[in-house]
Amino acid sequence: MSTNEKHSSSQNDFETENQEWLNSFRWILKNETGDRAKKLLEILQDEARKQGITTSYHITTPYCNTIPATEEVAYPGSLEIENNLI
Numbered sequence: 001m002s003t004n005e006k007h008s009s010s011q012n013d014f015e016t017e018n019q020e021w022l023n024s025f026r027w028i029l030k031n032e033t034g035d036r037a038k039k040l041l042e043i044l045q046d047e048a049r050k051q052g053i054t055t056s057y058h059i060t061t062p063y064c065n066t067i068p069a070t071e072e073v074a075y076p077g078s079l080e081i082e083n084n085l086i
Contacts, residue, residue: 028037045055 025037025040028040048055
């Protein structure tokens with residue numbers, strides 16, 4: 001088998017596997033709750049991070065700062081000292 005044939009075979013395997021993942025996720029979206037789909041994505045992202053894989057996107061959290069910026073206290077530490085630590 002030539003290098004090109006191996007690459008083509010591997011590429012086809014990847015495409016098949018990718019389609020299987022998509023089909024499974026679409027099944028979850030159709031048959032489970034949105035929360036279940038979110039949880040699966042969080043699990044996959046956490047595992048990727050543990051394995052040293054970073055993603056180019058960020059999933060946001062439902063966190064909302066309830067303190068208006070005008071009411072926040074000044075930074076309690078010394079930025080100069082902390083910048084020297086980096």
